[in-house]
Amino acid sequence: MFIVTLIQIILLIEYRYTIFRDSITDTDIALFTIILFIVAIIGFMQTVYINNSWKKMETHSNSLEKAFLSKEAYLNLFFENAKDSIAVFDLENKIITVNPAFEKLYGWKKRECIGKAVPLVAPEYINLAKERCNHLLNGGSFDMLESKDMRKDGTYFDAQMTLSPIFDYNGKIIATSVITRDISYKKEAEKLIIQSEKLKAIGEIAAGVAHEVRNPLTVISGFVQMMNNDKSSPYAFYTNLIEAEIDRINLIISEFLVLSKPHAMQPKVFKIDKVISDILTLYQPELQLKNIELIQNWNTNNMMINGDANQIKQVIINIIKNAVEAIEKDGNISVTVEKTANQFCSICFSDDGGGMEKEVVEHIFKPFYTTKTEGTGLGMMISEKIIQEHEGQITIDSEYGKGTSITIKLPYVDN
Structure with missing residues (x-):
């Protein structure tokens, strides 16, 4: 702009100087030129400053965009590679998205269940699931909740779930998330531990029962057999019944002994x-x-x-x-x-x-x-x-x- 204005002044002086010389002096022209030059310098400095500021803003913007994309990528990697099943539901209990672990655990493919309310809960737990859903929509959550879930093929498994509502920037619930873990093996291990403790307790009882009961039982059995030898006894029916029950007690004690012995097996x-x-x-x-x-x-x-x-x-x-x-x-x-x-x-x-x-x-x-x-x-x-x-x-x-x-x-x- 400075150069264009300077050219215009030169042309005016060259071709129209006679018109302006009565009203404009050489001093005025010099002063105007100096002012114009100062304005040009200020304009140039502003241009440099604005250009640098713009570059800084652009660099910062690119940095923020890269950070956002990186964060989104990490979140996506976490979602896709998580070992626990993750599913996001809308407010009508329809699936928005699921991760590969969900597909593996429940048997439903992502393309099959997106936008649908697929059956994931055992029929006998439907009412409890509805109560949980209402609790979520009211802003509540569940942590490490144990329940029975159902796969696509209809089989059940023990599930441990974390259910949470998802809020927008205004604090309004827009969706819900369910993180599920299969704990069937854990439950089975717990059952085996309980069963082992029961066997241990029964074994300890059995060792004492076998010793304390069999000795007096042998004496009773001997006398009952002697009484049964008397065919004319009016109590033959009862003594035969007693003998049968003694045999039953012996059977129970024999099975007790199997439990009481650790049985050092020689395979x-x-x-x-x-x-x-x-x-x-x-x-x-x-x-x-x-x-x-x-x-x-x-x-x-x-x-x-x-x-x-x-x-x-x-x-x-x-x-x-x-x-x-x-x-x-x-x-x-x-x-x-x-x-x-x-x-x-x-x-x-x-x-x-x-x-x-x-x-x-x-x-x-x-x-x-x-x-x-x-x-x-x-x-x-x-x-x-x-x-x-x-x-x-x-x-x-x-x-x-x-x-x-x-x-x-x-x-x-x-x-």
Whole structure:
């Protein structure tokens, strides 16, 4: 602007000087030129200052943008790589977004559930879930809450959840977040610890009971047998009943002793095929008497197990005995032996007897729990103890009125 103005003044002086010389002197022109020059310098300094300020602002802006993008990237990395399931819901309980851990835990793919209210809670917990949702919408939260959640395939798992509302800058709730962790293994470990403590307590009791009860019981049993030898005794009915109950007490004490002994097992490799075959042969006459058909499915042969063959026999006899008792007359018992993918030999015993109710299945491994009039309630608990000592698993699947399947899994030894 200074240069353009200076050129204009020169042109005016050159071509129109005669017009202005009466009103403008050389001093005026010099003064105007000096002022114009000063204004130009000030303008130049302002331009430099503004340019530097602009560069600083631009650098700061770029820095803030990079920081924001970096923060967003870190948050995204955390969300995507978190081991716990994370899901964000809108106020209508529809899913806004989920992370890969959610997909793995619940079985729902991200594209399947975005914008939908998918069933994640077991039906019996629906009312509790609604109460939790209302509490969240009112600004509350839940920390380390334990519940039962449901996968896409309908299976349940023990869940530990942290539920929180998400607020905007004005403090208004715009969404909710749910962080979920599968604690099924933790729950199972807790059950095993409790079961171990129970077995330990029962073992301590059993050691004392076996010693203190059997001595006087032997004396009583001897006198009762002497009384039973008198055929003319008017109390024969009662003495026979007493003798039968003494035998029952002896049975309970014998099973107690199994629990009381830590049983220093001296494992040996044996063929599980032979053990099962011997027991099935032993039960053939009883099965024929009750018209029960035995179905054998040997999907593998010569399976070698490292353990105590007699203890495994005790478990199998107990299972088959229960299966025979479950079938009143005319039925089927199937035995399936096969390998599993994780180095286990699976032995499944299935019957089409009366089956068991859900409550019975849940308590069947507890001590003294029985539905039989003459049972001790220790058989299945001892069986579970033996299988666990062999580093195996025993599971029960039963439906009332349809039958029961009991599966034993034992680690096998390669031939």
